[in-house]
Amino acid sequence: MTPLRLGYLYGIGAYLLWGFFPLYFKLLRPTGPLEILAHRIVWSVLFVALLLGALRNVGFLRALLRRRWAVAGIVAAAALIAVNWGTYIYGVSSNRVVETALGYFINPLVVVLLGVTVLRERLRPAQWVALGIGGSAVAVLAVDYGRLPWLALTLAFSFAGYGLIKKRLGLPAAEGLFVESAVLALPALGYLAWLSRHAGLTFGHVSAGHTALLVLAGAATAIPLLLFAGAANRLPLTGLGMIQYLAPILQLACGVLIFHEPMPPARLAGFALVWLALIVFTADAVNQSRRTRAHTRATATEAPVPTP
Template identity: 35%
Template sequence: MATRKAPAAYDEDTPRGFAFALVAYLLWGFLPFYMKAVSHIPAVEVVAHRVVWSVPIAAVVLILLGRTQDIRAAFRSPRTMGMALITAGLITVNWSIYVWSIAAGRAIETALGYYINPLFSIFLGAILLRESLDGRQKAAIALAVAAVGILAWESGGVPWVSVGLALSWGFYAFFKKSLPVGPNQGFFLEVLILTVPALGFIIYTEINGTGHFGDTGPADMLLLMGCGVVTAVPLMIYANGAKLLRLSTIGIMQYIAPTMIFFIAVFAFKEPFGPYKLAAFVLIWIALAIYTSSLLRSRRARQAAAAATAVNPPG
């Protein structure tokens, strides 16, 4: 299959794109309430149902979009399937940490992990893609490292929930860029690859009596089936919104979900928030403010360059 060229960064924000992205981030922001509702179910089982019930939703979306031929072409490409296998593994790790951390009363660490993620992504780009970093980006990364260090000092070990979420999502996004299919098609491939082990695990738990789908009442059954909706719908809404927004706008909007998770953790879940966590979050918020200023400065520079080119076209 011919490799699809990555689309150019969108040069203008659209109301439709903003609305799509906002809805997606709000849904992700409220997701901890849903994960808390299934916190009595083992995280592995919840993730298995997230996978299985996402498949029909993703399939219907592709049929409505008329993009099923992309999936058939992907099956004939070992490279595409190999990359999808990698991204499927990474998203499984990310979902597993997320589901477990909410159930374990560590939503604050979850919020911190997703705050760190954009900073880790630019660090990853500098290391693996040799992208240059300006002074503000370096300062933001340094502050994020300091924040992780404070939490490590407090807990006596690496804050693995925050670090694990940032690493798994950062590498997922990195490899996702190399997947030569659209985001909706890529998501379908990922959950389709994961369906066999997920179904196997669900069947095993139901046979040995430890499963929660058929034996613990209709409430658990509906909650587990709903895992597909809360997983697939925000991802696909976001995928369509991101195409209609500037990268810098997306970079700023991605703070919405972790901010909501933070307030839910502190005020709804009543998780402890001592001075060390406060210091870590202050450093992260400062880092994100610096990172945002770098994004905005880069956007203004591109706009100025485009305006100069329009006034004085080459040649």
């Protein structure tokens, strides 16, 4: 199997798992969002620690701790991913799966926005058009909801910020997830201990299947991230960008078709504007990639041939 085909298999696997996350989190009832988040953190640490131990890759911690700026970045990334995970779990638990899907639909546009505001990048005209359409979509959805879609915006901005920090740090997927989860593990364990002391802990008190599902939260978190890392290392950016919409499409389908969440005409119009913005954004990215490849080939052709 070629690396490109393997990359697409890894990427599709990751986004399929993320796309069906609402079904998994619904199975964790009656556990509350904060307890689910705490279990997700704790079991992620244990799962990835076992994985790194099996790979005999534990020496990276010593080198990492010597980079103070990296440690500060990891703490910031851990805080953002905790906000993202907690917001998503809350959205699913409160029957707002459609709004969580919206967050991941607009995430690529927020990434572009952060590129302008934080990295001072210059946008191409089509990217400005996509941002304008995306802003109009948020306005339409705010009118429909009677408020800003804050849950979707929180998901989009927290994940975009997390991705920005991760790009700067350049940590491998497993090592990065282990350190981020380890940073959050102490507060998570403290919260679980507090719940247990006040008779609010559901872990071990519902059923054996429910307890097993909570334990599997670590694997459910780590496996898609590892698959995504494998895809990112093998696929061009445009290929990865095209398949990233698979997850929110599946999440939206879960919300509307399985959980029967409402999709009134105004909300559908807002989503249609989001999809239009993503079409403009993706088409521009594909065209830019083609122009870059053509320029690279032309430059290689025009280069002088060395003589012996």
